Amino acid sequence: xxxxxxxxxxxxxxxxxxxxxxxxxxxxxxxxxxxxxxxxxxxxxxxxxxxxxxxxxxxxxxxxxxxxxxxxxxxxxxxxxxxxxxxxxxxxxxxxxxxxxxxxxxxxxxxxxxxxxxxxxxxx
Amino acid sequence: xxxxxxxxxxxxxxxxxxxxxxxxxxxxxxxxxxxxxxxxxxxxxxxxxxxxxxxxxxxxxxxxxxxxxxxxxxxxxxxxxxxxxxxxxxxxxxxxxxxxxxxxxxxxxxxxxxxxxxxxxxxxxxxxxxxxxxxxxxxxxxxxxxxxxxxxxxxxxxxxxxxxxxxxxxxxxxxxxxxxxxxxxxxxxxxxxxxxxxxxxxxxxxxxxxxxxxxxxxxxxxxxxxxxxxxxxxxxxxxxxxxxxxxxxxxxxxxxxxxxxxxxxxxxxxxxxxxxxxxxxxxxxxxxxx
Numbered sequence: 001x002x003x004x005x006x007x008x009x010x011x012x013x014x015x016x017x018x019x020x021x022x023x024x025x026x027x028x029x030x031x032x033x034x035x036x037x038x039x040x041x042x043x044x045x046x047x048x049x050x051x052x053x054x055x056x057x058x059x060x061x062x063x064x065x066x067x068x069x070x071x072x073x074x075x076x077x078x079x080x081x082x083x084x085x086x087x088x089x090x091x092x093x094x095x096x097x098x099x100x101x102x103x104x105x106x107x108x109x110x111x112x113x114x115x116x117x118x119x120x121x122x123x124x
Numbered sequence: 125x126x127x128x129x130x131x132x133x134x135x136x137x138x139x140x141x142x143x144x145x146x147x148x149x150x151x152x153x154x155x156x157x158x159x160x161x162x163x164x165x166x167x168x169x170x171x172x173x174x175x176x177x178x179x180x181x182x183x184x185x186x187x188x189x190x191x192x193x194x195x196x197x198x199x200x201x202x203x204x205x206x207x208x209x210x211x212x213x214x215x216x217x218x219x220x221x222x223x224x225x226x227x228x229x230x231x232x233x234x235x236x237x238x239x240x241x242x243x244x245x246x247x248x249x250x251x252x253x254x255x256x257x258x259x260x261x262x263x264x265x266x267x268x269x270x271x272x273x274x275x276x277x278x279x280x281x282x283x284x285x286x287x288x289x290x291x292x293x294x295x296x297x298x299x300x301x302x303x304x305x306x307x308x309x310x311x312x313x314x315x316x317x318x319x320x321x322x323x324x325x326x327x328x329x330x331x332x333x334x335x336x337x338x339x340x341x342x343x344x345x346x347x348x349x350x351x352x353x354x355x356x357x358x359x360x361x362x363x364x365x366x367x368x369x370x371x372x373x374x375x376x377x378x379x380x381x382x383x384x385x386x387x388x389x390x391x392x393x394x395x396x397x398x399x400x401x402x403x404x405x406x407x408x409x410x411x412x413x414x
Contacts, residue, residue: 001370002371002395003372004371004372004397004399006399008399008400023394042370042371045371046369
């Protein structure tokens, strides 16, 4: 799992943690039943406060991404990957809207952008 | 670019510390920040410039004049705020202003009154009753009130609260930007220097480790976060102080423009993140480097 906490990021630190754990679940690097590090361990490794991690874990639990079993730790829940995919699609849609706006500003047509996306996709 | 201050092979040895043959040219009309850990030689350098201590060898030229032979002439044109403030403690700021006015050919009593007012320094109160920060502000008021062409400050902001610090820093910035004065400021509070300096001098263990423009420094030094095994060897070679923990590795590079091309793929796939550094990150890298 790759997590970077940045003081320059305008998002609060607990949100940076939850977002990156969600990403790791969405891209499959974290799988259902994987055990997350303890709050203390994660706070020590990332050099941030335990309260911040606790907040992140509570949020993840409330949203159904993780389960905490007392005495055993926190585990990735068997969540619906389709739901996560929908969330990512919304994110992608917002990114594309940004690109469309940039294009509009500089006179680049949506059809030009579609061509670019198509071509980049083929290269992969 | 004309240099207002020139140090040539300046050398001073103490029992436990050596300022080791320093060369430096401070350009006119800009703010130059002197950064270093405690004991790096910042104060020694400034005291040598001000002829408060004698060098073992090497020379100092201010405005193109030898600093020891033309001391009076030079100090008339230099505003200096030292690390510690010495005043006649039983006297007031108003008395002190009048007292020092005789030393400076261009003393401006109105400017002095203006700075007292601006820094909220009661002119009639005995200096003994001033706080540490107030004494620093009084020193600054004196330094700025005789039309100095060069302003030299040794840790001027360390005893000040953030509000006054910001005000002092903005004042110095304006002096350089609008009045074409030259400012040399030492500090270990790199925040202050980061805001206003055009050039940065890093001193470590009695030597100048880096002398560069701030923009150049901040665009070539970057922090790189990466997933283990996700960076090419060329990148890994340019990274210093790599630390690895459970959630990835972090290192700092001083050659970002050189390795930038090798990072694009990792950045777009999310396994590499690049972050701007602050002046203190560079300082820490330099100090831990040896």
